[in-house]
Amino acid sequence: MQKRPYNFAPGPATMPEAVLTQAARDMLDWNGSGMGVMEMSHRGKEFTSILEKAERDLRDLLAVPGEFHILFMQGGGLGENAIVPMNLCGPVGGAPQAADVRTDFVITGGWSQKSAKEARKYAQVNVAASNEADKHHHLPDPATWQLSKQPRYVHICSNETVFGVEFHTLPDLKALGCDAPLVVDCSSHIASRPVEWDKVGVAFAGAQKNLGPAGVTLAFVRDDLLDQAMAICPSAFNYKNVASNQSMYNTPPTFGIYMAGLVFQWLKDQGGVAAMETLAIAKSKLLYGAIDASALFENKVDANCRSRMNVPFFLKGDDGQPLLDAEHPRNAAFLAGAKARGLLNLRGHKSAGGMRASIYNALPLAGVETLVAYLQEFERTLA
């Protein structure tokens, strides 16, 4: 078989070759059942076994404690931006719906911005901290966060995919004197390191970056937070409903769950999250090191919060300024040369410009080595 290109897409993203090969093999007949996975009733014993194994493997892989429900949902991260407040801002313990429910958001990039904007439909939103003023280059120190008195929850995006900003450790709200649950959007770095569950109330992630195909959303919901949905929360997106029906209140995205299950198995075979963390540190260190050592490339994010999954970088112009416009001849030449070498999807997000290499679990070290060699080669050709 021909060697596959290295795909640096930010999500949907590269999948393990072994997983795709298995999926192709099972397509017309899963495990002698006479049906492909897509053709199975979601309530039949075949798909039930697929779903149960996927959930078990994910719980094992991420060491999810028993008090957290694992929910397979639909709608992605943008869906959860509404689903979280609809589930957490309703009446608590038999009290009537409060009119002044307050939520806190820490803005560290485009995703947390979108989350805060969406939450305003359902609750009052307090921006407790923001790094907008310095173009998302640093992480606001939790000691400086202006938290509300009794917010219903505090939301962070623990890895901002567009600007490449990552919480290397989760904030400890209790240590900050706040009893509210922490809601963590961890879409773009889930399963790249262990989760500090003792600091978390709800975590969610679209699967399409590190865990599988688009169309599957994972939500991890602590048991005590299951029963405070707003009356207008749709049944299909109500955490309690989904939990009490084993993610089968509505027909789940069966094939996507099967694919995610294959990825979970592959991750376990690779040595699990500990091995992925070691690999992520090695890959990101190599790439940031090459960028920092170069006169042509730059990344201005603080070293203490550089993402290990999404590495945005810029080529500089002859004046030393970063070239934002992907159509600039130097950027275009860089992207064309990359593609010719089998390095795909390095163009940055339109809201950031420049370049971005997403180096998720399924992107091997050899891919980053090849990219680094190309960065050096490209810089030499300009010298």
Place this chain on the structure above:
Amino acid sequence: MQKRPYNFAPGPATMPEAVLTQAARDMLDWNGSGMGVMEMSHRGKEFTSILEKAERDLRDLLAVPGEFHILFMQGGGLGENAIVPMNLCGPVGGAPQAADVRTDFVITGGWSQKSAKEARKYAQVNVAASNEADKHHHLPDPATWQLSKQPRYVHICSNETVFGVEFHTLPDLKALGCDAPLVVDCSSHIASRPVEWDKVGVAFAGAQKNLGPAGVTLAFVRDDLLDQAMAICPSAFNYKNVASNQSMYNTPPTFGIYMAGLVFQWLKDQGGVAAMETLAIAKSKLLYGAIDASALFENKVDANCRSRMNVPFFLKGDDGQPLLDAEHPRNAAFLAGAKARGLLNLRGHKSAGGMRASIYNALPLAGVETLVAYLQEFERTLA
């Protein structure tokens, strides 16, 4: 290749073999791109071409008029039960949100019951007609419907999957003196016959019965209904948002859309919806005919509204009464014999009991012929 079993599952359901074969072939490398479809950025030119072709083929296949937007969404039929009222029950034309928005529902089985129940979260619900009293065996004549004065919309489920009740023609609300748009849940018979678009305001369908895998929902929304969402409608499920972003406001279920696109192409290759309608009439006539001619099997749905897609039937006991319990020895023997002959998933829905054969587009005539031969054989062995 070994002949595949006939899969009568109600959804997720059997897929065309040619479609599955193509998907297996493309799994690691779509069209020489070096990426499988699951690995593609949803905004890249490769996936954009897949989405655009799928939408074009679907518009062609169902003759969708230009004033209808085709939206690829997530959340299935149960999701749409909330998404429809959240999109249609908000302020209209700059007026404030009305407190007494009224919607009308026609109950013809379990799906329309669920839809009406969910809508009560967002609006007043008037049950304009119901066939509950006779166990969903007939279709209430539109001339008898008790429609509200000015409902925001009138909802029907045009094919009830569980009880096998189908509107063979859509009601003409205008002829009934009602100006409201008709909302049609057509999940389980979409693409089995032409759509009477002049009678429709919104139509929706989970893809997992006649059009593709679970996790993709099609919504067809008439242009004038795009702009009356409630303030609490989540952005990711707001029809206007989805329409103005070509179904890419949030990351769409890319692989599911690709699979649906392969099904659309396959349907066109088979002769389109006209050919599917001819086939559905032939298959359902054969099966209902065998049931009616038998002393052992029965289906009590009125002939004028028997579903061409979902055929529930019961074996009778020695006392002539239908055997609801699937665990009854006679039912168990029937199901075991069916499985041994490669006839899968004939067990009925738990809320109806007995048996059900779902005979969607991808289930060939030969499958129904084999089933009919087995019905006759089984009856003979009891004689």
